[in-house]
Amino acid sequence: MMLEKEDLGLSLSLNFPQNTPNPVHLNLMSSSPSLCNPHKTSWNDAFTSSDRNSETCRGEARSFLRGIDVNRLPSPVDCEEEAGVSSPNSTVSSVSGKRSEREINGADHDADRACSQGISDEEDGETSRKKLRLSKDQSAILEESFKEHNTLNPKQKLALAKQLGLRPRQVEVWFQNRRARTKLKQTEVDCEVLKRCCENLTEENRRLQKEVQELRALKLSPQFYMQMTPPTTLTMCPSCERVAVPSSAAVDTATRHHSMAQAHPRPMSISPWASTAPIPHRPFDAFRH
DNA sequence: TTGAAGAGGGCGCTTACGTCA
């Protein structure tokens, strides 16, 4: 199953140099409201879609339920007792509250578990946890439901549980684990992307280092200095950033380029020795515009 | 209006079980 990256809410944008083939965009901000803020999910359409699902899948569910051996169909009592109330704001009250389920109905819970696994109380006397495996059909329906909405409100949970012949708690757990798997998968994908990012940046860094070395070598080579005046006399036009050397050609070029007399009353001096300290520059003879 | 308490849900971590090579 392919999942959209947005589902996880991770996003990162990295700008690469122009020669970088594929700029990377990771989504660190969720565009999926249900994961970004699960409590703010609108359940109205979610539940209608669930109803649609229920309609389309009911027959299918009935047919495959015959093949389920580890689960039993929940008795009407199960659903009735769990079909508790929903507050108007929907997400608050639950039909299978975690604490109440564990603390208040601890004994019932065990019995329920044993029952849902087709294990009698006598067989499940000890507290050992027997794990059931959901059938393919059950998993498929849960997957379909998860595609529609990755969280469930109590009514949806109940309906789905009833449809699948599972306890609401099982549906709840399945969705929790499914969300966790989705997140893990997306994290792995993002990790891979970041790894490629890192490799690209390392390569770019290596390339730039090499370029710097080449430039330094060129800078220190005798041929380079043959055409240069002493280092402190280099002057750069702050407008066009052209380095003016006291050769006649350069002067001509600078002169031809523009009228520096008006445009650049104070040209900058630069040093090829990369000194950042201000360098007293020679009289402004190179830019005789 | 504000704050405490309780309820409920989600998530992270973990365990235990089922499956398969």
Next chain:
DNA sequence: GTTGACGTAAGCGCCCTCTTC
């Protein structure tokens, strides 16, 4: 038949939000 790796259902604790008082 045994074993180790892997997938996953489920338990537990914590945190957050919302409601109630």
